[in-house]
Amino acid sequence: xxSERIKTDILIIGGGTAGCYTAVTAAExxxxxxxxxxxAHIKRSGCLAAGVNALNAYIxxxxxxxxxVDYCVKDAHGIAREDLLLTMSQRLNAVTERLDREGLVILKxxxxxxxxxxNRNIKINGENIKPLLAGMAQRHPNVRVLNRVNITDIxxxxxRINGAFGxxxxxxxxxxxxxxxxxxxxGGAAGLYxxxxxxxxxxxxxxxxxxxxxxxxxxxxxGAEMTTFEMRFIALRCKDTxxxxxxxxxxxxxxxxxxxxxxYEHKYGLTTSERVYGTTAExxxxxxxxxxxxxxxxxxxxxxxxxxxLNMAPSQTLKWLESGELPGKSNVEIEGTEPYIVGGHxxxxxxxDTDRATTIQGLYAAGDVAGxxxxxxxxxxxxxxxxxxxxxxxxxxxxxxxxxSEESAVRHLSEAExxxxxxxxxxxxxxxxxAMQTVMDSYAGGIKTNYRFSEKSxxxxxxxxxxxxxxxxxxxxxxxxxxxxxxxxxxxxxxxKTVIAHLRARKETRWAGFAGNTDHPExxxxxxxxxxxxxxENGRTEIILRSxxxx
Amino acid sequence: MSIEINSQKCVGCGKCRDVCxxxxxxLGRDGKAFIRYPRDCWGCTSCLKECPVYAxxxxxxxxxxxxxxxxxTEKEGDILxxxxxxxxxxxxxxxxxxxxxxxY
Numbered sequence: 001x002x003s004e005r006i007k008t009d010i011l012i013i014g015g016g017t018a019g020c021y022t023a024v025t026a027a028e029x030x031x032x033x034x035x036x037x038x039x040a041h042i043k044r045s046g047c048l049a050a051g052v053n054a055l056n057a058y059i060x061x062x063x064x065x066x067x068x069v070d071y072c073v074k075d076a077h078g079i080a081r082e083d084l085l086l087t088m089s090q091r092l093n094a095v096t097e098r099l100d101r102e103g104l105v106i107l108k109x110x111x112x113x114x115x116x117x118x119n120r121n122i123k124i125n126g127e128n129i130k131p132l133l134a135g136m137a138q139r140h141p142n143v144r145v146l147n148r149v150n151i152t153d154i155x156x157x158x159x160r161i162n163g164a165f166g167x168x169x170x171x172x173x174x175x176x177x178x179x180x181x182x183x184x185x186x187g188g189a190a191g192l193y194x195x196x197x198x199x200x201x202x203x204x205x206x207x208x209x210x211x212x213x214x215x216x217x218x219x220x221x222x223g224a225e226m227t228t229f230e231m232r233f234i235a236l237r238c239k240d241t242x243x244x245x246x247x248x249x250x251x252x253x254x255x256x257x258x259x260x261x262x263x264y265e266h267k268y269g270l271t272t273s274e275r276v277y278g279t280t281a282e283x284x285x286x287x288x289x290x291x292x293x294x295x296x297x298x299x300x301x302x303x304x305x306x307x308x309x310l311n312m313a314p315s316q317t318l319k320w321l322e323s324g325e326l327p328g329k330s331n332v333e334i335e336g337t338e339p340y341i342v343g344g345h346x347x348x349x350x351x352x353d354t355d356r357a358t359t360i361q362g363l364y365a366a367g368d369v370a371g372x373x374x375x376x377x378x379x380x381x382x383x384x385x386x387x388x389x390x391x392x393x394x395x396x397x398x399x400x401x402x403x404x405s406e407e408s409a410v411r412h413l414s415e416a417e418x419x420x421x422x423x424x425x426x427x428x429x430x431x432x433x434x435a436m437q438t439v440m441d442s443y444a445g446g447i448k449t450n451y452r453f454s455e456k457s458x459x460x461x462x463x464x465x466x467x468x469x470x471x472x473x474x475x476x477x478x479x480x481x482x483x484x485x486x487x488x489x490x491x492x493x494x495x496x497k498t499v500i501a502h503l504r505a506r507k508e509t510r511w512a513g514f515a516g517n518t519d520h521p522e523x524x525x526x527x528x529x530x531x532x533x534x535x536x537e538n539g540r541t542e543i544i545l546r547s548x549x550x551x
Numbered sequence: 552m553s554i555e556i557n558s559q560k561c562v563g564c565g566k567c568r569d570v571c572x573x574x575x576x577x578l579g580r581d582g583k584a585f586i587r588y589p590r591d592c593w594g595c596t597s598c599l600k601e602c603p604v605y606a607x608x609x610x611x612x613x614x615x616x617x618x619x620x621x622x623x624t625e626k627e628g629d630i631l632x633x634x635x636x637x638x639x640x641x642x643x644x645x646x647x648x649x650x651x652x653x654x655y
Contacts, residue, residue, distance in 0.1 A: 040572045049572040049595035053653040107652035117655070125652045127631070148574065169574060200553070200612040203573075203593050210573045210593070240615035251655025301655075306645055308653040310633050314622060315594050315611055321635045321643050322611070322620030481574065481587075 001167075001417060003174045003409070007401065008035040008144075010392055011164060011179035013151045013215065016046025017378055018367030018385040019185035020133040021095070025389035027140035032396060034143045035177065037166055039150040039484065040210065042134040046187055047208045047368070048378070051127035053247060053312045055106075056377040057092050060116040065089035068120060072375045075271045077510050078529055078548060079228060080347050081372035087354050088373055091383035096122070099382075102132055118250055127311040129378070149175060150484045151214065153412060154182060154363065155404045156222040161362035162404045164218075165412045167487075172480040174416060176409045180401045181362050181392040184350070185385070188233075188342030188368040189213025189495045191433065194441035194448070195338050196242060198434075204315065206235040206242050207340045215369040216341065216349065217491035220498055220536045225351040225359040225544065227371040227533045229495075230502035232339035233346045234276050234451065234514050238292075239333040243316035245292055247308055248332060252301050254292040257331065258282045264290070272345075276336045277513030280450050291331035302328040338447050339514065341495060344368040344376045346514070351533055355391035356384055362399060364388040372531075419486050425476045429485040432468055432475070436493060439464040444500055445515050452516035458504045465496045498534060501541040505532045553592040553612065554599070555621070558583045560606035567598035567607060599624045600631070608636075 010026055012019045015038035023034050038045055059065055069085040096114075100106050105125035107115040114122045137143055148169045155162040161182045166175040190207040203209040220226060236245050248254040256265040256278065264287075268278030279290045297305075305327055309316040320326050343349030349371030350358045358365050366384035367376070376384065440446055443461035445453035453461075472490050477483040508524035509517045531546040556567070556576075563582040572595060575588045584606075586592065599607045605625050611617030619638035624631060633645045 040574050041569050044570045044595065044597040045572045049593065049597050053655070105650055105652050107654070115652075123652050123654065125647075125649060127647075127649065147569075197612075197614050199614045200590055201615045203591050204612075204615055205593075208572065208593065209591070241611070247655050304654040307647050308655045310631075310645060310647055311653055313594075314596050314609065314633065315615075317633070317645070318609070318611060318620055318622045318635055319616060322618050322637055323616065 001172050001174045001413065003176060003413065005176045005178070006035065007178045008033045009180050009396055010034045011177055011182045012036045013164060013182065013184050014038065014046070014186040015042035015134070015137070015145065016185060016187055016367065017048055017133065018381040019183065020137040021382040021385035022183050022185065022366060022389045023137040023143045024140070025386045026393060027143050029390065030393050031142055032393065035179070036137065036143065036145045037149045037151050037177070038145065038147050039169065041147045042137065042145055043131050046130070046211065048130035049208065050314070051129055051312050052124070052378060053126055053308050054117055054121045054123050055096060055379050056121050057375060057379045058096055058114070058120060058122045059089065059093050060119055060122070061113070063119060065092070068092070071120065076231070076347055076374045077523070079231060079510065079531060080374050083354050084352070084373040087387060088376060088380050088383045091386060092379045095379050095382040095386065099132070102136060104129060104132060121250070125311060150487065152416070152487045154218045154222060155408055156360055157402065159360055160402060161360055162402050165409070167416055167480055167483060169480045169484050174413050176404055178401050178404050180399055181364065181395050183364045183366060183388055183392065184215040184219065184369050185365070185367050186215030186369050187211035188340060188344065188348070189216060189492060190340050191437070192341065192440055192492055192496055192499065193338035193446040194437040196335065196447065197240070198437070204242050206237055206337045207342060211368070212488040212491050213341060213495035214488070214491045215365070216498070217494040219350055219358065219360070220494055222360060223535055223537055224363070225533050225535050226498060227349065227351045227531050228347040228502070229341060229499045229534070230506045230515065230532055231346040231348055231511060232499070232514050233342045234339050235337045236276050236279060236334055237337055238316055239335045241313060241315040241319050242337060243309060243313035245334055247305070248292045248294060248327070251305065251308065252294060252297050254294045256290060256334070257293045258287040258290050260287055273511040273513035275513070279334060279336055280513065284450060289333050291333050293331050294327035295329065295331050297328045299328065302326055336447070338441070339445065339451065341499060342368045343371050343373070344381060345374055347372050347374045356388040357391060362395060364392055416483060419475060419477050419483055421476065423476055425474045427471055427475055429475055429482065429489045432472055433489050433492070436465065436468055436489070436496060439468070440496055444496070444503060450516065451514065452518050453503060454518045455504065458500050462497065462500045465493055465500065469493045498541060501534055501543065502532050505543045553589040554586055554607050554609050556584050556586060557606045560604050562604055564603060566601040566603065570597045570601045572597065596624070600626070
């Protein structure tokens, strides 16, 4: 493999929503050299590939940023950082207005004000939101983008960041990237658990299947403090297409009904996790399948829905039209997805301060990889990118790059070369990925067990995941893309171990829809109104409990 | 769920290959694009929108209820036309004005 050494002021790992906006902010406020490394291409990479049809985090007229904070804390059943949520919420409207000026189509009334959907959402045409963000980043001469380069590890000495290592997925070039400050913006982790449709359509999932928890894994490996991995996200989706349900619930007021036609949502509550819990409970009680009641909506509403889904989840429109079962005629069946770890919806991720600095000096985190601030969605990720960019520029004033040692570079290069040595392995990354998903599904609260687990089952899960980690050493790749799959599998296994440790640590059931601890089935505010954090040290995951009030 | 690339229509420009968020598309020895990992498609349809000759269509796998329909897009100015073709040959065209917001 040929090597290339690059020096930059700021390295951004992941050119998705948060990564692109961090680059924009840093470039507009300095002449520092900024490098984005993206494993695909920033034009359509990450969560926004297909687009979005609403901005879900916006302070609508008459509301305040504190109202948004209060909503998030309530929805997370108390486990969220008010300081992070407030600093994010204060910027939501400014970043939205910026996108408006850049050409994002936002629905406005006759006075030119944004039309709200509920208390926190505004309606947009977001099909092109990612190309728009990518374009904003690319127009600055001090922003360089390396597309199709997969970052495999960060380099840290004495708890200070030196840069990162990456591999070009076309030609296998090994990159040694030295940077004074690094932003991790690699998103959350999909593919840990067996998905709804594990066959041909295994990637028809809610979250971006290419977000493999790389950033979490790099942080964990180097001893960064992580938070709330036990708060998994499970989305309530249209069956099969795994398309959004919020557009039906909020757009045309569709209620959740069971197979008997009874509206059940009020019985269980309306927070995100309660909506999932209710559906699982109705199914378990033999009253499934469950639906969103769309029968009887007007033809005009139906046409608008067909268009709305084309802009974010085209498979749903295809399904409606090819089956002829349009939403006005047939209710839309719903189901819960497999669990994901995603800091933009729940509070899992790096433990950061209000600058979005992680516990590793010079390493920052924004978007789905940053913990403590759930419900950030697109605009929250932009806000965090802006905060992190400004903080990194301040950090650069007093800190120069320490450099990456030759020893560390050689070690990382040899690891990659070993996977490519041309020898055979009875296992493939795909095979071990399926094994990992089966283990997590069966023993760590997947779809199979209605998201429930016990101390005993977690013990089995941990043992099996450690075995799979060992097996992954024997994997071999034929080309750089397959090499990326080996690294992605190993990242997921690292995240799985942390998820299991966190699920075991929280001895209560707080988010009933998202996780059921059968040894501790009740919520226990007296003991567990705390953050469960962890640090990987000397081969062990150490659990640290932190007070919610101190934040 | 995945995509199909019509090699008769494909001009080998590589735009679909560049834009795929999963880097699942490659160019073959004949210079035409093909999907290397069909089971790993997310269904984002980025490649459909990027293709200058509309050679790519999208379909639902049988495991999630696919019934032989195909979706493809064409763009005329600000209008994005989404065409859904059923096995019987009937086509439904839904036009989305990209300057207009969603109503829901």
